[in-house]
Amino acid sequence: MVVAHDQDENAYEGGIGGDGVIAVKKIEKIDMSSFDSCRKEIRQRVWEAASDIGFFQLVNHLVPKDMIAKMFDYSEQFFSLPMEKKQALAYKKEFNAGFEYLAQIRPSTGTPDQKESFTMSGRAMTRDFWPSEDDLPGFKEFVIKFMRTSYKVAKQLFECFAESLGFEPDFFNLLHDLDAEDSQIALRLLHYHDCTGRTFAPGYWRAGAHTDWDSLTLLYQREGQGGLEVCGGKAALEGKVEWSPVEPRLGDITVNIGDMLKRWSDDRLKSTWHRVRLPREGEYMGPRYSIAFFTQANYSAVIQGPGKAYPAITAGEFQLQRINNSYGTRGA
């Protein structure tokens, strides 16, 4: 029997912001091309990677490489818009959507992430929360297509996790529904600024150490724009703060487990700590772009595993708590 506890991810996030030590661990690459015919093997590999380090990478999946490249092009165009046009789409906590600039302060570090980001949420998809067609022709249509294609991959993984945890195969898919009225699934474009000629005081990060508050994150990155490090697996459970770099490659999808799936699995899956460090002298100092597809459960979904390791909470309430903690008073 699982002992009930009310672990608070927000409080937990306070203690892990230091440098730690680097220990290179292998991040598994899982080939998704034969998902239908080799589902059992893939499900097994996904479970092993997810319950060990909590991070893995997908190759030969359903999102074409040229589609990812085009999403990055649009992202660069978005961030090149004048600041007042981006600020007109300022982040709204209640929708987890919009633009923020140096506004996200992780409890682990207390310093603002050195980045700007634009989040488009499933719920805001129907609202007027987009750059204009004149500024970015075709952007909205393409983002929706990109979200739908990413969602197909997320659904395959959710089926794997549902089966491994003894739920019906569509259990998580119904609870993470991109088309639901109260969907909270979100796509976030991230732009970490050019660091050429700049120096930062200790304690500053491109993204401070954190866990994601969703169920699964699908992350797209580009070659040469590294810096993502993860602290997970058995070492972390034993209290060792060891960070492993994640090699970025255009076309691969890096997947990690978030807090919601951790709760639904009664801690059998861990939400993995990760961060993005600033470049060091002698490294590539230019800008870094990444794209994250966050699968939060529907607003009204009640998060609780069969063992009731955590008190029941709606995904809407849970997300709002995590947002308030992550943006402090500076959030829009």
Ligand SMILES: O=C(O)CCC(=O)C(=O)O
């Ligand atoms: O940019 C990255 O590589 C990671 C971003 C991230 O962890 C996040 O936005 O939650």
Ligand SMILES: [Fe+2]
């Ligand atoms: Fe993250």
